[in-house]
Amino acid sequence: MKERSSFSGRLGFVLAAAGSAVGLGNIWRFPYLAAKYGGGIFLLVYVVLVVTFGFSLMVAEIALGRNTRLSAIGAYKKLNKKFGFLGILTALVPIIILPYYSVIGGWVTKYFVTFLSGHHMEASSDDYFGGFIGQTFEPVLWLAIFGVITFVIVLCGVKRGIETANKFMMPILIVLCVAVCVYSCTLPGALEGVKFYLIPDFSRFSINTVLGAMGQMFYSMSLAMGIMITYGSYMKKETSIEKSVSQIEIFDTGVALLAGLMIVPAVFVFSGGDQSAMQSGPGLMFQTLPKVFDSMGGGQFGQIVGALFFLLVLFAALTSAISLMETVVSIVIDKFHVKRAVACIIVFIGMMLLALPSSLGNGVWSHIQILGMDFLTFFDFISNSVIMPIVALLTCIFIGYVVKTQLVVDEVKSSSKFSREKLFVVVIKYIAPIFIVAILVSSVLSGLGIITI
């Protein structure tokens, strides 16, 4: 077997995995879900899920990759022929996510340029965002710009450069998030929002809170889509899996919590916590933050902070989009045995075509709805709330009962001790499978109106 190139030690591994994990999921998706699904109660459910399920699944995926030295499709097949299909199901997730991820990446690029060019005042008006995504040409143009940047980086293999840049960008992003958090939490009227965001209100609990938090956890930690298996396959035998996972977990969740604290209280400031603003979904970040930057006043100060912020978010989005595109490219290479450059072009064209409905779904195609959702919401739902839970469930069954948890435990222990071993075994064998089935069944039943929770 060919020697696989590997990450240099734990720091290299953690930075690469965190680059994939920290992205739009943390900054764009987490805050709007927290606003929509009850604030503090969503946070609580989310954190509990991260330290139990998220931890266990990430350990399992990385260990599978390191043990087999293969990416998802090959790894499942190598350990058990019958489970080859799971690798293919897993491969479907990044194929669905990459196109609509690029649509949002395009929105971020647009906002960055808007701030940079001094048109930020317009961006803080109420109907700016809706007006922008409702157009036909502009959003597609920004999608194409984001797509081309990602494509060029993946094609030229300059990923390394981006990862190095990320070593600086990530810490700056975190510092800036903290500063904006402090600012927006001290705005008059923000305290109500801080309370809503941090204090769990159990009366707001519903099955959708759990389904939303679970999908978000998979999405944000880049789980249930084979990515961590691939990353694990490049991990050195000496690197501690458990420590790495703990660090990624803290990093990823920390950025999400900060992003929520930046955005949710600000919604209270600018709309008084009005229900329709809290429910505004994918547009929340784009509608709220320009108002925050605008309120900073002081000549160009708000403009500079805003431009810097969107630039850093753009970076975080790019590193995640690169890891998504890399995954899809390697699937195409394995499947069709084509050259890397050819695979990149196929993936880019396919991605653009699949992204069009999501981009146009807020404008000319807004009359087309699938299960009552526009295209972007539908793709997001089908990957995060349907396919990923199913992949996670099958992965738990595969590890718990087919290859047995011992394989993972041995893999982890080959480089360090495994202090959450018991938790891992119980979660993978019993809690996670039962829980995922219960959530999926009850959300289908409540979706069909058979039960109300």
Ligand code: PHE
């Ligand atoms: N985890 C990334 C985010 O939070 C999204 C992503 C998912 C990236 C899957 C790569 C693979 O934005």
